[in-house]
Amino acid sequence: MAVVCRNLRAFAQKTSSLRCTPNFLRLYSQSKPAPPKLVTVDVDKAGVATVTLDRPPVNSLNTGLLEELGVAIKDLEANKTRGIILTSSSNSVFSAGLDILEMYEPKKQNLSLFWTTLQNTWLSLYRTSIPTVAAINGHAPAGGCLLALSCEYRVMVGPKFTIGLNETQLGIVAPQWFMICMKDAVGRRQAEMALTAGKMFSTQEALNIGLIDKMVSNKEEAIAEAQKFIAQFAKIPPLARRMTKESIRQEGIKYMEENAIDDLKAFMDLVVQPNIQKGLGMYLEAMKKSK
Ligand SMILES: CCCCC/C=C\C/C=C\C/C=C/C(=O)SCCNC(=O)CCNC(=O)[C@H](O)C(C)(C)COP(=O)(O)OP(=O)(O)OC[C@H]1O[C@@H](n2cnc3c(N)ncnc32)[C@H](O)[C@@H]1OP(=O)(O)O
Numbered sequence: 001m002a003v004v005c006r007n008l009r010a011f012a013q014k015t016s017s018l019r020c021t022p023n024f025l026r027l028y029s030q031s032k033p034a035p036p037k038l039v040t041v042d043v044d045k046a047g048v049a050t051v052t053l054d055r056p057p058v059n060s061l062n063t064g065l066l067e068e069l070g071v072a073i074k075d076l077e078a079n080k081t082r083g084i085i086l087t088s089s090s091n092s093v094f095s096a097g098l099d100i101l102e103m104y105e106p107k108k109q110n111l112s113l114f115w116t117t118l119q120n121t122w123l124s125l126y127r128t129s130i131p132t133v134a135a136i137n138g139h140a141p142a143g144g145c146l147l148a149l150s151c152e153y154r155v156m157v158g159p160k161f162t163i164g165l166n167e168t169q170l171g172i173v174a175p176q177w178f179m180i181c182m183k184d185a186v187g188r189r190q191a192e193m194a195l196t197a198g199k200m201f202s203t204q205e206a207l208n209i210g211l212i213d214k215m216v217s218n219k220e221e222a223i224a225e226a227q228k229f230i231a232q233f234a235k236i237p238p239l240a241r242r243m244t245k246e247s248i249r250q251e252g253i254k255y256m257e258e259n260a261i262d263d264l265k266a267f268m269d270l271v272v273q274p275n276i277q278k279g280l281g282m283y284l285e286a287m288k289k290s291k
Contacts, residue, residue, distance in 0.1 A: 039068040040089075041075075047082040048230055050135075050223065054089040058096035061143050063114045065099075070121035073128055083230030084128070085223060086151055087135040092161070094136045095144030103271050104280045115267045116260075118143075122177070123256050126150040127249060129242035131233050133226035136212065137219040141166050141200060142174075148212075149181035152245070155225040158203030158215040169198035171279060172270070175263060180252040186210045 038055045051072055053059040076084060088094045102114045125132065125147065134148035136156040140163040148154050148163065156163065165182055167174040174182075174195060182191040190209045194201070206212040216222050233241060246253070256263075270276060 037068065038065040039072050041072050043076075043079075043081060046227070046231075047080075048085065048227060049076050049081045049083065050085045050087060051076075052087055052089050053095055056090065058093045059088050059090060059144070060096045060099035060101075061118065061147075062099040062102050063110070063117050066114075066117045066121045070117065070124050073121070073124045073130075076130060077128060081130055083131045083133070083227075083233070084151075085133050085135050085226040085230070086125075086147065087219065087223070088137055090138050093138040093144075094134070094140040094161075094163075095147060096139070097142030097144045097146075100280055100284055104284060105277065106271065108268070108272075111268060111271060112264065115264050119256060119260050119263065122146065122150060123253070126181070126256075127246065127253050129238070129245065131230045131241075133229050135219065135222035135226045136161070136163065137222055139163070142170075146178050146181060149178075149185055153214075153226070153229045154185075154212040155214045155216055155222045155229075156203050156206065156212040157218060157222055158207075161203055162200040163203070163206050163211060164198070164200040165195055166198040166200050168196060169200075170283065172276070175267070176259070177252055177255055177263070180255060182211075184249070184252065 036054075038053070040052045040054055041049055042052075043049045051069070053065065053069070055062070055065050059065070073084070098118070103111065106114075131153075132151040133153045133155065134151040136148050136154060138157070139161050140148050140156075142165060145163050145165050148156075165174050165178055167178070179191065179195060182195060185191075186194065186209050190211075193199070194209070194211075201209070201211055203212065203215050207215050214225050216225055
């Protein structure tokens with residue numbers, strides 16, 4: 001027994017001295033790699049942040065990405081950033097929308113966290129006092145379109161990508177706050193037509209109805225247009241800007257503040273329905289087969 005204790009003591013001393021050596025640190029960091037970041041933030045000399053969704057292959061919005069995006073917005077607010085440009089690391093997809101795997105055969109707790117994180121991150125993006133622009137450098141269906149719609153200005157790379165709230169095509173109803181965002185951008189009439197048909201718009205069609213504000217031919221141009229949009233606010237008193245944004249977005253903000261719990265319940269009840277689960281399974285299969 002005494003021998004075992006002595007050996008243990010010797011081992012403990014050895015490992016505690018090892019703890020600070022470069023070799024140990026290297027071994028430790030090799031065995032525990034940091035998880036890859038799903039959102040990256042680059043702030044330029046003018047104080048404008050490019051926030052890049054970086055979850056290959058299609059930036060589907062899972063809890064982790066949404067959480068990181070929410071934290072990034074809060075950090076940028078704390079640092080008094082002059083503007084946020086939301087874009088994607090992919091060459092063909094801005095975001096494929098909500099991650100269907102978060103909704104397929106979910107654990108109740110995970111599903112609830114997923115939706116609550118989406119609600120909170122959406123509200124942070126929608127109401128932030130920082131000027132926001134979506135530089136949409138690829139397809140933006142459903143939740144991807146929602147993120148773009150939550151920004152103040154949308155520049156999209158064309159002509160081959162598509163954008164829209166396609167929920168009815170999937171047999172589901174877009175939540176009320178998704179609809180409010182579409183109405184904000186294109187007005188009630190166009191929103192009704194777009195949403196009831198679940199239409200995915202080409203870049204040119206999106207420009208025609210005001211779903212996007214500008215069409216450009218590559219990501220660099222999109223970023224340059226976004227910077228131009230943000231630069232105009234240098235001359236506008238920030239308090240007046242902030243209060244105006246908050247006021248004009250009151251319907252969406254109030255909706256979420258007053259209905260977050262009911263909205264969560266409606267989502268949770270819907271997603272676990274056997275027919276929805278079956279539909280999600282079939283949709284995932286169909287996406288795999290279409291490759
Ligand atoms: C959908 C029913 C939800 C029911 C829940 C009820 C209420 C929800 C309320 C809210 C509204 C929902 C909002 C949403 O956002 S739902 C998500 C809607 N999104 C889509 O329909 C887009 C689906 N994707 C595509 O159309 C294409 O992938 C693309 C974006 C055009 C890109 O095409 P590309 O050819 O470049 O890629 P692939 O299709 O080959 O995809 C690569 C890889 O990614 C997987 N994948 C794609 N989209 C998603 C996704 N949204 N979630 C999870 N995974 C996705 C795809 O299966 C491939 O995977 P693989 O393993 O085969 O490599």
